[in-house]
Amino acid sequence: MPETLTVVVPVYNETAVLEAFHQRLGAVLADCDIECQVLYVDDGSDPDCLALLQRLRDQDARVAVLELSRNFGREVAVSAGLDHVDADAVVVLDADLQDPPELIPQFIEQWRSGYDVVYGKRIERRGESALKRCTASAFYSVLGYLSDVEIPRNVGDFRLLSRRAVAALTSLPERHRYMKGLYAWIGFPQKGIEYVRAPRAAGKSKWTYWRLWNFALDGITSFSAVPLKAATYLGLLTSTLAFMYGAYLLVRTLFFGNPVPGYPSLIIVVLFLGGVQLICLGIIGEYLARTYQESKGRALYFLKGYHPAGGHSADTAD
Template identity: 40%
Template sequence: MKKISIIIPCYNEQDNIGTLYDALSKIMDGNDGYSWNVLLINDGSIDNTLHEIKRIRNKDKRIGYIDLSRNFGKENAMLAGFDNVSGDCAIIMDADMQHPPHVIPEMIKLWEEGFDDVYAERESRGKESFMRKHLSLLYYKILEKTARMDVLPNVGDFRLLDRKCIESVKKLRETQRYTKGLFCWIGFRKGKVTFRQGDRNEGKSSFSYFKLFNLAIEGITSYTTAPLRISTIMGILVSFLTIIYMFYVFIKTILIGEPVQGFPTIIIIVLFLGGIQLLSLGIIGEYLGRVFYETKNRPVYLIAEKECPE
């Protein structure tokens, strides 16, 4: 009997754990041709999420948990799940019910047909602001144009991974993680299901615009050097235009002279060149910062307590 594991990172999800368990129980009980287990990763929650997980664990030993020592972030929590999961495949999903469990059997069907990575593409993004929706789509377009690999637009972490994909992702131990990019980077045969993303069941998302912006920067700087290339091209272009302008001023001064004027022009040029230099330094700093973090070679996460599912 094949074993299917479900990995669920949790941060302050005390009001959603019970509803999620009820929905997953129906899926697991209705597909008894497989052996099931669920691994919930408590990512430093400050509410009663761990208490709720333990309560469910006490009545259903198919449920296991990992309690991280602090909040390491969703990307690192998923790695903790990959390191400790035991199934022949693993399904990654969120705890807030935005990833509908009823899609899971469809994922399994494609997996049985030979697909190693079955990803879920959103047909709609649920209750989401106009700005957030279009900024997300714009980000995917930018990443798709700049990355040296295929990028799956409008696809999140909701997916099924075969054991060979799990083992491949486990080898990638970088501390600055962007898992959506890692899933594309490892390759393997990919299949697609579509779903309508639901609204969050309870509570509010921990991803503010600032955190989403940081995640976007993480994705761009982790999987493409395009910003460095753009900085180089801008530097060459500005230098070329400066040389042309220098010759223009030189010839004009020789032919017709030049009175003492041009203060606004000088200020504009100085500010423009200064801005280009600061932008370039900032881009270089982003990449250098990632080198700094990787050279520390710290563990990606620390476990305070865990109970493996049976």
């Protein structure tokens, strides 16, 4: 049987760039010596974007559309796409044209040489502010230091996965899915291919700084328990310092008296210890909230419809 490849594309209101993306992706796939299909995962987009996806499916027999019942987030959309592919290799690619589809033939070449995961490694991030580049670099550094698994830096979801890598990912039941960490966690032979990341071709990024901050918290709490240990050590350190300072005040009062009440220093110490306690409670709360959400065992997503390539539409739910 011929080799098969499916490109999974999560989509959320990408009407401005979708046609240009599909045209460029189609040209790349036409030159690949492998049977190709494109699965667009509609993550609760507006009606205009969904109508455009349906039009692309009508025009191209290789296109399938998976509709989620609402916006579940990009990580879940990627997971839903991986659940619904049956190919020898799968490429995950965003529709904003920041990641070049032209790298797909190189991904296929490395996959055929024995790598289960072939990912794109960004050596330059064009079109992004200096603040975003600095915060991204800081996050990868912190995550690399805290994580028990070596997660490649400056690497997104743009990658090729073998059939067994996809099977490993879809077998994981967790709800908070930091996919970049999961790709590394499953193991298997992996290789990176360097490229320059382009600015968005059109439209506006959905990743606000608030969403990026929460995404960073998901990444750290999913792959490291170091913050919990750090909270313990921080509590021990502050308790030790408080005890030493108390002993110092006691000795000073016994030998030299206490002519000055010391109100400012007392307030500083109280506020410092209170702040440390709140930080530690916040760290514990982040882990507890994720444990609570995992314990509920809710479905990761629900489908509104599945429209296979060149076939009939089907309403279904997962």
